[in-house]
Amino acid sequence: MTTELETRIRDAGLRVTGQRLAVLEALEGFPHADADAVNRRVQASLPGFSLQATYVVLNALTGAGLLRRIEPAGSPARYERRVDDNHHHVVCTGCGAVEDVDCVHGAAPCLAPSSTGGFTISTAEVTFWGLCPDCQARSQHPITDTQAE
Amino acid sequence: MTTELETRIRDAGLRVTGQRLAVLEALEGFPHADADAVNRRVQASLPGFSLQATYVVLNALTGAGLLRRIEPAGSPARYERRVDDNHHHVVCTGCGAVEDVDCVHGAAPCLAPSSTGGFTISTAEVTFWGLCPDCQARSQHPITDTQAE
DNA sequence: CTGATATTTATGAATCATTCATAAATAGCC
DNA sequence: GGCTATTTATGAATGATTCATAAATATCAG
Structure with missing residues (x-):
């Protein structure tokens, strides 16, 4: 088999x-x-x-x-199976959690920077930084919260 | 003074x-x-x-x-004085050279991903990958070229 | 199925980028 | 000009990753 x-x-x-x-x-x-x-x-x-x-x-x-x-800044390299599409990532600034983000733009405008200084662009990588739901909740209830060490 | x-x-x-x-x-x-x-x-x-x-x-x-x-993937952290605008970077896949790229989009569309999985997005970081002029030239004349060690 | 061989894995040491701890130096205030 | 908190210097430590080499194994030829 x-x-x-x-x-x-x-x-x-x-x-x-x-x-x-x-x-x-x-x-x-x-x-x-x-x-x-x-x-x-x-x-x-x-x-x-x-x-x-x-x-x-x-x-x-x-x-x-x-x-x-x-390889998001500040964390070790991470790996994923999803290789055949051009998707991006959100990284939580609080805990480092990563999620996939599909690019909203059909025409991939991010692939068209204004001036490339003579570079030939092959790919564009977008990393969004923000707070994941858990870390949002934590930052709103800092007193009652028990933070894991 | x-x-x-x-x-x-x-x-x-x-x-x-x-x-x-x-x-x-x-x-x-x-x-x-x-x-x-x-x-x-x-x-x-x-x-x-x-x-x-x-x-x-x-x-x-x-x-x-x-x-x-x-912190582009595969290279040590790099530093720059330009801190007061939201610009991005092109990184050469051949030699690691980095140049600034001003985002072409006035409305910062890259800051609006389709689905954020509940994340609150604060910034979007765009990294373009490609070949710098030098490395383009090198890859077109591979025989006559003397590559530095 | 069996053996040959190139590929892959295992292990321990090495490397690279970066941080930490502590002691000495110094910037800025009185 | 001296006091004190901030900053720097130094060496050791850490974390992530790679390298070198030897042992194991997947695949192919017969």
Whole structure:
């Protein structure tokens, strides 16, 4: 039995391994996880899977186009399965939570900066910064709130 | 004699020191420099100015709003004097060169994502990725080109 | 199915960017 | 000119990530 995921890995020119399958599966239900979070998730099924090995796998999958890596300022790199569309991200300035944001503009106006100084633009990356619902609530009820340490 | 720069530092609530003046002056003519580049530039006038001290000064100035820090994926943090407008950046995927880009959209459409998942958006950061003129030239003449190591 | 080989993983050390702790120096006020 | 809080200097520490090398394994040829 060859799964959809196995085919996808092979089609990307990579060998199919348990580690790669496990990493992709971990990110399926847990987008925007960093290497450490991916590692801890995968360890459930592959005890002894080290953080360094996680980086090797994440880099291979990212290089093959099976994962997308985002690097918001101030947080370690995060990875996601959603690679085939041009979406952006909101990052919470309070807790670092990340969510996807579909660009509202059909014509991708963000791809047309005014002056590019001679640069040939290939992609535009938009990061929105703000407060997630949880952090909004926290900032409105600072007294009754018990903040986790 | 009190210079413009000294006033600006004092008005930001900071004490005026030679290190802070030197860092601001270094970034005046050399925007988007990273900590190491700033340090090397300042050492010309302040021999013995360490990288760690550079970080302390950069953080103080950034915290006081006198500098803006940008952190493009894959490169160390960079600093610039231009803090009072909402401009964006182009980063060269070949060599990492950074240039300013004024947002072409008067109404800042990038600040209005379609769905924010409950987030309250405060700022939008746009990073354009592409090839700088030098790297374009290099990729068109790969044979005759001598690449620096 | 079996072996050969290139790819992948595991492990520990190394690197890079940055921060922290503490002691010495100094800016700005009295 | 001295006092004190702020700032700087120094060395060590941290966090994220990569590197080097050896062991394991996926895939292919026969």
